[in-house]
Amino acid sequence: MIERLRQQMEFLVEIDKLKSVSRRAYLMNGSRNENDAEHSWHLALMVMMLQEHANEPSVDLLRVVKMVLVHDIVEIDAGDVSAYDAAGQAGKEERERAAAKRIFGLLPAEQGAELLALWLEFEERETAEAKFAAALDRLAPLLHNYQTEGQTWQEHGITLEMVLARNSQIAQGSERLWEYAQELIRESVEKGYLPQR
Template sequence: MTPEKLLRQIDFIKEIDKLKYIQRKTKLFNSDRYENDAEHSWHLALMAMILFEHADESVDLLKVIKMVLIHDIVEIDAGDTFIYDTQKAHSNTEEERLAANRIFGLLPESQAEDLINIWEEFEAGETQEAKFARAMDRLEPLLQNSSNNGGTWNEPGVNYNKVYAKKSVIKAGANVLWEYAEGLIDDGVKKGVLKKD
């Protein structure tokens, strides 16, 4: 007989497969294909592994990797909110909280509690790990848009001020990466793919 704990873990593993179907607004590097949430999370985990030496302060890399791998799981239920959406705030909503409780709640209690705590820490953005994880989350689509002739910067209502404000989160976790990101934003303006109103 299969232990109940294992069955719950397998149920969770099956459920999170749905992350592969959540489309994002950004496209893969130099591509017309939209990225999905699973690809995004995987990419952030590898970015964290490669770039963590640039964090402003020492970070627990395993915790950062956990954060970036699970931060968007709630979008299975809540959907992906475009970072520049003017109708819906790109923040921790009640909808996401319900999703976190349901999806992580599929796991045995101690694992569910651990992942909910990590997700909440990421969302709060106050610890060094959360600041660095959020820097990765904001840097990746910036790199994509830079490689795609502006990408989502071409969406209605998106301009330099909005991009700068949203991407400045990078500065809180990795100043060196923020300096690089600022250069990409400025290049977008110079190339005419990011409007400065």
Template sequence: MQAYVDFVMELDRLKGVTRKVKPIGLDRYENSAEHSWQIALLAASLAHLAEEKVDVSRVVAMLLVHDVGEIDTGDAIVFAEGGWEERKAAEYEAVKRIFGHLPEDRGAPFLALWREFEAGETADARFANAVDRAMPALLNLANHGQSWRENGIAFERVVARIGPPINAGCPALWAYMLPQLEIAREQGWFGA
């Protein structure tokens, strides 16, 4: 039992990983645990709109583990350019360490889900990636572009970074978001 308690106590540290976008109506930045919880529920509610049939329980589990490595590496804004290969290598080492708290037969499935998410090759992973990429933009749309303006993120960078994965995993979500992003651009909610 101690291994499971140690694992979940290690996961508690995800609550201390600060992201770049603020929750609606709050004057603080969200943390990675909040992000994972929110996108898991978004995925569960949108699963019927996925490009291909998905296993909702696998998608939710994937989204709950996808940012666990940030306990060691911290968060990088999704709209950042460059350095992703090094970052993902560091995250892989982190998730191996964190899932290593568990007995092998319990940790290995979590690691496999993390790797599947990162590869983005299955229908479940494509849909999970779509939802993950959508949430920061949805929060920015609700917050008048707060993190885009604070971090100098241009409209073109947002569309290039999130458009392809959202459209690949959930075209209906991208069809909704693109016009919203264009309105936000007209309203000056993006950085230079």
């Protein structure tokens, strides 16, 4: 029992590092970049508030919450890479798999296996839960960019075509949230937050 507790505590200390992983997205007030821990917490609340909009409303809420809480833990080792950064995407899958093995491997075997399975489920996006979690993971940066008048988009030369290509997958988890996302995108173009080319 002492060894089990030691492993759990070692994992909990390790994942505190997620608070230091900076994302490209700014806080909605534009004051600074968001960190991965803040992003995961915000997604967990989005799951709770927006479950009714999932394509499958009977989606397992607890499973989705767990998924969004663990989905970025691998970035402790692998770092946050923008979805629009082609060079940064090279080798990302291998880096993240190695990180998952190391970090989840700190836990007692069955807990580590559970978190690894949740992480893989999110990455594979085949279940209704993973599709909904991924939809929210894509919607969140849209909200941030809309609220900051396109701060990240403009800094990194992101265009309408890129945003549409990246975010159309929201529909796989929630048609309603994709409709909402398209409204945000349309308004962002109209207000000059997001360049068309």
